[in-house]
Amino acid sequence: MTEYLSLKDHVYNYIVEKINNGELIANSKVNETAISESLKVSRTPVREALIQLSSEGLLDNVPRKGFVIKKLTKEEAKETYFIIGALDGLAASLSAPLLTENHMKEMDFYIQSIELAINTENFQMYHKMQEAFHNVYLSVCPNKSLVSLLLKSEKRFLKSVYHFEDKEELKKRLLVTNDEHRKMLELFKNGELGELERYIKEVHWDTDKVEIIPL
Template sequence: MDQIFQKIESTDLRPIREIVFERLRKAIMNGTFQSGDRLVETSIAEGMGVSRTPVREAFRQLEIEGLAENLPRRGTIVKGISKTDILEIYEIREVLEGLVFRLACTNISKVEISDLKEKISKMEQSIDNNDIKEYWRLHGEFHDIILYLSKNNRLIDQMKQIYEYLSKLRNFTLVMNKRRNAAMEEHEALVKAFEKRDEILAEQIGREHTINAKKFLSKEIHLF
């Protein structure tokens, strides 16, 4: 927990409550704080070198996100991430990512299609080399290219939040490594839909991509 209680640097110009919230949120997602743990306002405030006010504000935000709850005589308790939470996120992602792929299909150029093909080729190489870290770096770049091609700022913000949320879950990457080969086939099918300028097919592939991941996760969710 040392990283949670480091002093907030004076060079970080973001609002204090935002920094405190981000650190606590990350600690819950990566398993530093477990479900049932009590968040002690004074300890966190002293550790980060801040007043108790931004810590209380961060606690309220955690409650809004469903990551913590305030219980009588117990204080703020970590709820953690449940199987239901993860599957609900995937239900939302299915709809939004399908929309991302449809919009991207209308905006994509031949150069960008070539970029996506290159990313797929490099991902395949990383799989052959068993370079998991490189695979996930390229995977992120692949999806970022498509996301920004949607040219819908609100949609981009929503999807970035979902991607970040999932990437920080303890064991998420470990579990999804088992689905890499199937995911690669879906990536290739998506690029073919882009080449055909078939936005309906692109959206369908996007939704199926997420549905397949959700089905896989529902079987592996005990690892979280």
């Protein structure tokens, strides 16, 4: 069945993409009129999308100023990392028994694609491929409410990871992250669910990583 997006959802996705690609940065004001004109929609779906993004923690609704891209504090980022790690680890362990050999091959394909994206400095492709890697197991997770909460939390870091001035340092860090994907795939294949959950929570989403993210 084809899923049709509402006008609000189209606006929502548009704004998220702008945040992700760095066109909208922390502390900058969201221009409602510009978005309305660019997408050729009324102000109503724009306002609805902004309210949703505000409720999800990506925007602040500042009196007399409007909606502003939220800048996370280190403490807020650490707390969110901890929550994401717990949710992602649990989702992976719930999904693991439902994964097929094709799912494993798909995750391996995305790992190779991520490697290529990093080495060619195609960081937008990196974002899409790593998202696709995680979506393989999240798509079969039987607890959909858990997945929804996880994805909502992850959105708070869309703008954080891809804007290092030192590209070599960024590449180095992303390659380490992709090595973690390899370890996760190994644990999925071996059916080590307890270790998989622990690894995702304590390593992949290690709260100490927040110290090196340019929030």
